[in-house]
Amino acid sequence: MYYFIVNKTSGNGRSVKVWSEIEKILQRKEVEYSVVLSENKIELYEFITDLRQSNETVDGVIALGGDGTIHEIINHLLGMKVPFTVLPTGSGNDFARARGITKNYEQEIDKILKKEHQKIDLLKVGDKHCMTVVGIGFDGKVAKEANELKLKKWLGGLAYLIIIFKVLICYKPTYTKLMLNQEERIIEKVWLIAIANHPYYGGGMKICPQATSDDGKLDICIIHSLPKWRLLFLLAAVFKGKHVDMSGVEYLQVESIEVETNEPLYVTADGEIMGQTPTAVTVNKNALHVLS
Numbered sequence: 001m002y003y004f005i006v007n008k009t010s011g012n013g014r015s016v017k018v019w020s021e022i023e024k025i026l027q028r029k030e031v032e033y034s035v036v037l038s039e040n041k042i043e044l045y046e047f048i049t050d051l052r053q054s055n056e057t058v059d060g061v062i063a064l065g066g067d068g069t070i071h072e073i074i075n076h077l078l079g080m081k082v083p084f085t086v087l088p089t090g091s092g093n094d095f096a097r098a099r100g101i102t103k104n105y106e107q108e109i110d111k112i113l114k115k116e117h118q119k120i121d122l123l124k125v126g127d128k129h130c131m132t133v134v135g136i137g138f139d140g141k142v143a144k145e146a147n148e149l150k151l152k153k154w155l156g157g158l159a160y161l162i163i164i165f166k167v168l169i170c171y172k173p174t175y176t177k178l179m180l181n182q183e184e185r186i187i188e189k190v191w192l193i194a195i196a197n198h199p200y201y202g203g204g205m206k207i208c209p210q211a212t213s214d215d216g217k218l219d220i221c222i223i224h225s226l227p228k229w230r231l232l233f234l235l236a237a238v239f240k241g242k243h244v245d246m247s248g249v250e251y252l253q254v255e256s257i258e259v260e261t262n263e264p265l266y267v268t269a270d271g272e273i274m275g276q277t278p279t280a281v282t283v284n285k286n287a288l289h290v291l292s
């Protein structure tokens, strides 16, 4: 049995339209499925609780949503050895982008029905897990403002651009103390720290191009000690992942990181606000089964 979780709020309501398309494909292929079309996280928790208690064999849990939906689901599936994947219907879809999952839904369903899966790592941040990228600093502030902006769903990518400019006007880089694999490092004037399990965040920004979710490592990109105008050019280069060799960028691979800052900075995971610094991130190796 396949379990589908449709987040009605993601992608400006696109999930519901896509679900009706998918339901027809499933019926044509005579696939057994159960579905929840959820408006809020409580409906999601109830569905997963039912799934835990069910005697059915779970062939897969499939999200229709974006990275925020994935974030909620994986944090509830941990410990259950059920394979997970997504049919992307969000606005960012950075996990799908990283794994080559397309919007050719018929083709993606054929892949799902092959039942091939593999284990991947997750990032552990506090008591939560993250699938894609933990963002700290400038990007955390941008995500916070984007989540609060009601117009986000209408403006799409343009909303991020507007918010980036707005945040940039007032944002000041921060004195930061890091513990990288237990080794202390001080960096003054940090704009942002991205800690990645997959390469993309923010709807296609290739912040950690070398990140893979099967190497037991955190890929870390630190952007620091740059004037504002250079940061803007650098952020433009991030879309192609061409920023890593530029000055003001450090790219590291470690097993653990602790971040302390002289003032609290927003911490995001999969685009969702987790809290503020200080924070610590580690790898939870082979934590989740994903359908490939």
Ligand SMILES: Nc1ncnc2c1ncn2[C@@H]1O[C@H](COP(=O)(O)OP(=O)(O)OP(=O)(O)O)[C@@H](O)[C@H]1O
Residues within 6 Å of the ligand: 005, 006, 007, 008, 009, 010, 011, 012, 038, 039, 040, 041, 044, 065, 066, 067, 068, 069, 070, 072, 073, 089, 090, 091, 092, 093, 094, 270, 271, 272
């Ligand atoms: N099953 C669910 N049902 C309802 N709401 C959910 C569910 N799972 C997560 N949410 C909330 O819905 C919000 C929007 O979902 P999501 O982030 O997937 O869509 P999006 O913002 O369009 O896509 P993306 O994150 O890829 O940009 C999230 O902030 C999340 O907290």
